[in-house]
Amino acid sequence: MTKKAYLILQNGDVFEGKSFGAEGTVISEIVFNTAMTGYVEALTDKSYYGQTPVYSFPLIGNYGIIPEDLAGQKIIPSAYIAKHWCDTPSNFRCEENIDTFFKANNIVGLCEIDTRTLIKTLRDNGTMNGMITTDLSKVDHKAIAEYRVRDAVKNVTTRVKYVVPCKDAKFRIALLDLGVRETLIQTLVGYGCEVHVFPASSPAHEILAVNPDGIVIAGGPGEPTDNPDVVQTLRSLKPKNIPTFGLRLGHQLLALANGGVCRKLPHGHRGGNHPVRNTETGRVYISSQNHGFTVDPSSLDGSIARVSFINTNDGTCEGIDYLDTPAFSLQFEPDACQGANNKNPLYERFISMMEGGKNA
Numbered sequence: 001m002t003k004k005a006y007l008i009l010q011n012g013d014v015f016e017g018k019s020f021g022a023e024g025t026v027i028s029e030i031v032f033n034t035a036m037t038g039y040v041e042a043l044t045d046k047s048y049y050g051q052t053p054v055y056s057f058p059l060i061g062n063y064g065i066i067p068e069d070l071a072g073q074k075i076i077p078s079a080y081i082a083k084h085w086c087d088t089p090s091n092f093r094c095e096e097n098i099d100t101f102f103k104a105n106n107i108v109g110l111c112e113i114d115t116r117t118l119i120k121t122l123r124d125n126g127t128m129n130g131m132i133t134t135d136l137s138k139v140d141h142k143a144i145a146e147y148r149v150r151d152a153v154k155n156v157t158t159r160v161k162y163v164v165p166c167k168d169a170k171f172r173i174a175l176l177d178l179g180v181r182e183t184l185i186q187t188l189v190g191y192g193c194e195v196h197v198f199p200a201s202s203p204a205h206e207i208l209a210v211n212p213d214g215i216v217i218a219g220g221p222g223e224p225t226d227n228p229d230v231v232q233t234l235r236s237l238k239p240k241n242i243p244t245f246g247l248r249l250g251h252q253l254l255a256l257a258n259g260g261v262c263r264k265l266p267h268g269h270r271g272g273n274h275p276v277r278n279t280e281t282g283r284v285y286i287s288s289q290n291h292g293f294t295v296d297p298s299s300l301d302g303s304i305a306r307v308s309f310i311n312t313n314d315g316t317c318e319g320i321d322y323l324d325t326p327a328f329s330l331q332f333e334p335d336a337c338q339g340a341n342n343k344n345p346l347y348e349r350f351i352s353m354m355e356g357g358k359n360a
Contacts, residue, residue, distance in 0.1 A: 003134045005110050007081065007118070010128040010144050015118055020085055021102025021109030025133040027140075027147045028052040028078035031292065032119045034271030038288075039080075039098075040065055043107075044073040046156040046179030047248065047290040049221035050149030052132065053270065054081035056119055061098030064089030073182070076156070079108040079132050083115045108132055126266040127292060152222025153178050153230070153249070157200040169194035171354050174212035176200060178230070178249045179220025187344075188216070191351055201229060204236035214243040214354045217250030217329075224252040224262045224293055231256045238325055243353035246329030252295055254329045255320060261299035265316070268292035269331075275312040276319070276332055284312060287332035294331070295320065326353050 005019035009030065029051045033042065039060045042053060060082040085098050102109050110132050122128065129147045131139060156179040164185050170192035175185065177197050188195050196210045200219075207215065215237060217230075227249075234257035237244070246254035252262050269289040277284045294316040297307045308328065309319030318331045334346040 005132060005134045006136060006139075007110055007113060007130050007132050008139050008141075008144065009121070009130045011121075011125065012141075013121060015113040017110050017113030019109065019134050020099045020111050021080065022106045023134055024106075024108045025131065025135065025138050026052065026079045026108050027129065027131045027144055029127060029147070029149055030054060030081070030118075030122065030130040031127055031268055031270055032056060032122050033290075034273055035288075036272070037063075038272055040069065042077065043075050044070055045181070045290055046076055046219060047221045048077040049152045049156050049179070051077060051221075052079040052081060052130070053077055054115055054118055054122075055083075056115065056271075058083040058115070059086055060084075061086040062089055064091040064094040065096060065098055065101045066091070066094045067096070067101070071182070075105055075107060077107075079110065081110045081113065081115065081118070081132070083111065083113070085109065085111050122267050127268060149222055150226075153200045153220055153227055156219070156221060158197055159199060161196065161198050161202070161206075164189055164195040164197065166192060166194045168192070171213040171351070172196065172210060173214050173216055174198060174207045174210055175216040175218060176202065176207070176230070176233070176250070177220075178218060178227075178253070180218040184216075184218055184247070187347065191347055200227070202233070204233050207233070207237065208240065212242060213357060214245065214350060216245045216247070216350075217254060218247040220249040222249070223264075224249060224256060227253055238327075241325055241357075243350065243357055244325070244327035245350045246327070247334070248291060248331060251320065251329035251331045252291075252293055254322075254327065255295040255300065255305075258305060258322065259299070259301060260305070261296045262293045263296050264293050265291075269311065269316075274332065276309045277312050278309055279307055285332075287318075289332045291331060326357065 003019045007015040033053045036057045166189045173193045173195045272288045274289045297317045304324040308321045321328045
């Protein structure tokens with residue numbers, strides 16, 4: 001028999017529902033995701049470290065989970081919240097539903113709660129901490145209030161440097177792993193790049209030792225100001241004028257390295273339907289995002305940086321071009337900008353920058 005389960009928010013609100021997946025008590029940051037699909041990909045999205053996503057779409061699990069698709073990657077979210085989960089997934093490749101998978105992988109789930117009211121609460125009051133439990137006697141309001149996502153990058157970065165080879169490679173990339181997605185690495189390989197993946201703690205001299213044609217800073221979770229060592233590494237690399245591409249947390253840390261400031265968004269941007277506008281062309285892309293902080297463009301020196309993309313919903317900064325060094329960065333996933341000819345102008349730009357460096 002399914003047990004009653006509860007979500008207790010930092011502001012004292014209590015949502016009663018039912019437990020699915022593993023049973024347990026979890027304290028985390030509660031965030032909402034507006035995507036209609038992608039619950040499988042979210043399981044390994046390192047930006048969810050220390051967080052529990054709640055989905056605005058009322059059903060998750062309708063196309064099941066194929067464990068092989070996760071390729072042995074670590075499960076990241078602290079727990080999952082959904083209005084309903086599907087016990088009979090429609091997928092010829094699997095017979096396992098999300099409840100069975102969550103139980104096998106010790107993932108706490110909460111369903112049958114009023115997710116609409118919960119998301120409106122987070123939207124109006126900002127992201128909050130919360131506790132999921134089946135036992136109200138375990139509620140600890142002080143622990144909920146004091147919870148903070150700590151050492152996020154440290155816990156999701158690679159432990160050792162490794163190389164992803166590319167046959168007939170044209171470029172050598174040094175990738176600073178702040179919580180990188182495997183698909184990003186494979187995309188770079190597809191563009192003819194041999195990718196040297198470095199732990200986030202790697203100093204500048206180790207990165208320079210591989211003589212890279214380009215540098216990618218990609219990830220990830222947590223508060224950008226929690227990574228002063230990475231910021232210092234980026235400052236040390238800047239004078240080398242190596243083409244540099246920052247993504248997600250890498251976008252934020254690149255701004256910090258150039259004297260910028262980041263601030264926390266009220267409820268973040270999470271989902272696959274966030275519109276971003278190119279400030280030069282006016283073209284709007286529907287992007288995939290997962291972040292809770294943004295760069296304050298007014299904090300950057302206009303002589304060295306300009307905003308290249310803005311979020312059309314709230315006007316926040318989604319991209320920066322640097323004018324005194326061959327570098328640019330994006331807050332969103334560049335895959336969203338791929339055209340019908342399978343060429344992605346944002347990756348193509350980075351490749352062109354490296355080609356220019358080779359021909360200089």
